[in-house]
Amino acid sequence: MQSLVILISGRGSNMQALLEARRHNDRIVVISSNPQAIGLSIAGQYGVETAALDHRDFPDRQSFDAALAEIIDRYRPKLIALAGFMRILSDSFVQRHHQRLMNIHPSLLPAFPGLGTHARALQEGVKIHGCTVHFVTSQLDHGPVVIQAAVPVFPDDTETTLAARVLQQEHRIFPQAVRWFMEDRIRWIANRIEIIDPPCGGTELISPGLTK
Numbered sequence: 001m002q003s004l005v006i007l008i009s010g011r012g013s014n015m016q017a018l019l020e021a022r023r024h025n026d027r028i029v030v031i032s033s034n035p036q037a038i039g040l041s042i043a044g045q046y047g048v049e050t051a052a053l054d055h056r057d058f059p060d061r062q063s064f065d066a067a068l069a070e071i072i073d074r075y076r077p078k079l080i081a082l083a084g085f086m087r088i089l090s091d092s093f094v095q096r097h098h099q100r101l102m103n104i105h106p107s108l109l110p111a112f113p114g115l116g117t118h119a120r121a122l123q124e125g126v127k128i129h130g131c132t133v134h135f136v137t138s139q140l141d142h143g144p145v146v147i148q149a150a151v152p153v154f155p156d157d158t159e160t161t162l163a164a165r166v167l168q169q170e171h172r173i174f175p176q177a178v179r180w181f182m183e184d185r186i187r188w189i190a191n192r193i194e195i196i197d198p199p200c201g202g203t204e205l206i207s208p209g210l211t212k
């Protein structure tokens with residue numbers, strides 16, 4: 001049996017999308033950095049194992065990451081999916097899980113790394129925005145891209161309407177990327193990602209035209 005660890009901090013809608021699309025012979029464990037995260041109770045409804053590790057109980061990032069790594073190691077996960085995990089991971093944690101840490105980010109990276117992506121996209125007046133699934137490296141929001149989805153930005157968009165449009169696509173591409181990984185269909189070629197045998201000659205970009 002292969003295992004997948006999903007790290008969350010809050011609402012957990014991406015985690016839920018992963019749980020909806022899970023392969024039933026995989027063992028799934030959800031770990032939250034916030035014991036009050038709504039996502040934890042959602043995970044409970046899916047009958048998967050959960051754990052919480054309150055980052056406020058630790059004096060610094062290194063000690064939190066060490067405790068997190070210890071819990072994760074118990075499950076020997078094939079992949080660790082960061083689904084709205086609002087903690088920056090230390091270099092040592094990232095190195096230890098090299099090529100096994102995947103993140104969903106709400107922008108078309110390398111545009112808008114960090115927080116507040118939708119507000120910044122509106123401020124810049126971009127016409128296309130979106131989301132990215134990428135591997136985590138020690139450079140924040142800059143690892144190799146697995147799949148991206150683009151959405152149009154409309155003149156009357158607000159941060160809320162744009163976030164909702166992007167989130168819909170996040171729920172589409174993250175399960176896709178995780179599945180490719182669990183099926184051993186992701187290959188690193190230098191710093192780029194190649195998908196082995198994508199479905200129906202498919203692509204790693206979902207464009208506005210295809211999503212409407």
Ligand code: GRF
Binds near residue numbers: 010013015039084167
């Ligand atoms: C998502 O927009 C994700 O891309 C970002 O944080 C948000 C988490 O939302 N990293 P949810 O907890 O998955 O609903």
